[in-house]
Amino acid sequence: MQELIDKVAELSGQNLYGCYQCGKCSGGCPSVWQMDILPNEVIRLVQTKRVDDALNSKTIWICASCFTCTVRCPRGIDLAKIMEALRQIHLRRNVDHIDIKKVAQGEINELPPIALVGNFRKQTA
Amino acid sequence: MRIPYYPGCTLKTTAKNFEDSAIAALKVLNVELVELKRWNCCGTVYSLASDDLMHKLAPVRNLIRVREEDGSKVLTLCSMCYNTLKQANLFFREDKEASEKMNEFMYRERDYEGDVEVLHILGFLRDEIGFDQIAKKVKRKLAGLKVAPYYGCLLLRPGEAAIDDPENPSVFEDLFESLGVQTVDFPYRNECCGAYQTVDQVDLVAERTRKMINLARSIGANILATSCPLCQFNLETRQKDVKGKWTDFEEMPVVYFTQILGAALGVGREDLGFELNLFNPSELIYGE
Ligand code: SF4
Ligand code: SF4
Numbered sequence: 001m002q003e004l005i006d007k008v009a010e011l012s013g014q015n016l017y018g019c020y021q022c023g024k025c026s027g028g029c030p031s032v033w034q035m036d037i038l039p040n041e042v043i044r045l046v047q048t049k050r051v052d053d054a055l056n057s058k059t060i061w062i063c064a065s066c067f068t069c070t071v072r073c074p075r076g077i078d079l080a081k082i083m084e085a086l087r088q089i090h091l092r093r094n095v096d097h098i099d100i101k102k103v104a105q106g107e108i109n110e111l112p113p114i115a116l117v118g119n120f121r122k123q124t125a
Numbered sequence: 126m127r128i129p130y131y132p133g134c135t136l137k138t139t140a141k142n143f144e145d146s147a148i149a150a151l152k153v154l155n156v157e158l159v160e161l162k163r164w165n166c167c168g169t170v171y172s173l174a175s176d177d178l179m180h181k182l183a184p185v186r187n188l189i190r191v192r193e194e195d196g197s198k199v200l201t202l203c204s205m206c207y208n209t210l211k212q213a214n215l216f217f218r219e220d221k222e223a224s225e226k227m228n229e230f231m232y233r234e235r236d237y238e239g240d241v242e243v244l245h246i247l248g249f250l251r252d253e254i255g256f257d258q259i260a261k262k263v264k265r266k267l268a269g270l271k272v273a274p275y276y277g278c279l280l281l282r283p284g285e286a287a288i289d290d291p292e293n294p295s296v297f298e299d300l301f302e303s304l305g306v307q308t309v310d311f312p313y314r315n316e317c318c319g320a321y322q323t324v325d326q327v328d329l330v331a332e333r334t335r336k337m338i339n340l341a342r343s344i345g346a347n348i349l350a351t352s353c354p355l356c357q358f359n360l361e362t363r364q365k366d367v368k369g370k371w372t373d374f375e376e377m378p379v380v381y382f383t384q385i386l387g388a389a390l391g392v393g394r395e396d397l398g399f400e401l402n403l404f405n406p407s408e409l410i411y412g413e
Binding site for chain 2 (some may be wrong): 010011012013030031034062064065066067068070071078080081084085088098103104110111112113114115116117118119121122123
């Protein structure tokens with residue numbers, strides 16, 4: 001488990017223990033109503049050695065790296081990078097989060113290239 | 126004035142109306158965009174993982190292209206391209222070890238030194254042309270418009286890449302004011318539209334679209350303006366999905382701000398690419 005925590009810290013470049021759980025990140029997150037756990041809970045799970053619960057959450061995939069929490073955290077923690085680190089740990093096990101063959105079948109010609117490239121960059125290995 | 130220009134993939138495809146209207150509007154302001162002779166996709170999302178240098182190569186390669194043509198600045202229109210190039214450039218400047226590695230990896234290219242300045246058109250209009258100068262060139266009063274300016278995320282965040290105050294920006298409002306165009310005080314102007322999730326989570330993006338358009342409508346707006354082709358797609362095209370579910374929903378056109386800028390500066394409607402907009406706003410803009 002410590003190995004996983006170290007990996008989150010390394011990939012995100014953040015001091016995970018700097019977070020004092022004020023909840024400001026969750027308060028301003030525009031996606032929070034679609035998440036299963038709150039953004040501040042994600043970091044709490046990592047702090048308390050429950051990285052697997054964070055990895056299995058829907059939240060890390062709902063987060064679209066909008067950087068609202070990043071600019072607001074009173075402790076200067078870049079939570080968007082912690083979310084990315086968790087997604088990366090999942091994807092680097094060579095498991096895609098989405099099935100490219102199944103998504104956007106009807107719309108593939110209408111979607112802007114930035115939508116497709118962005119989506120596949122964030123959600124496939 | 127001539128300035129090196131990086132278009133990105135989407136401005137050559139679904140957002141051709143953004144590129145066309147920007148070129149036409151800038152021409153009135155005596156600015157010529159000189160497209161880079163060679164360029165590649167910026168990668169669209171800046172890679173946030175500390176060890177991921179691979180995905181930072183694509184944006185940096187574009188900055189090398191700028192140097193190859195002896196440029197010191199590069200102008201972007203798309204907010205996502207702007208953000209990706211800008212963040213990669215900042216990373217490159219700050220992390221000496223990583224930048225050396227990246228230069229070594231790209232050994233066929235000339236070494237990059239982090240010396241290109243990445244600009245977004247909005248900041249460029251404000252800082253290098255000046256809104257007072259733009260005001261002098263206004264030819265057409267767009268009296269019928271009440272614009273909800275929509276910044277989205279990537280012009281404003283993270284802070285080091287922002288073109289304005291991340292929490293309380295004003296560049297859009299100031300530009301419209303100089304054009305004599307009315308705006309509304311739009312509370313959702315810097316909230317995320319759902320971005321790339323539009324590919325696999327249509328409902329999530331449609332629900333945000335519904336909230337945003339309804340709010341904009343309720344405070345008197347009749348058009349929404351943006352500078353991001355993904356925001357534009359989401360907030361306009363996803364209104365079809367909203368309408369499928371909420372039959373009393375009232376649609377609203379979502380345009381590139383350059384389409385309004387161009388119209389105000391006297392560009393004809395045939396040069397602003399309105400045929401690519403889902404809800405053609407030309408009658409609303411031109412008032413006939
Ligand atoms: S805003 Fe910062 S300190 Fe507060 S809970 Fe979120 S990450 Fe922790
Ligand atoms: S970056 Fe992710 S967690 Fe942070 S506010 Fe945006 S969606 Fe929420």
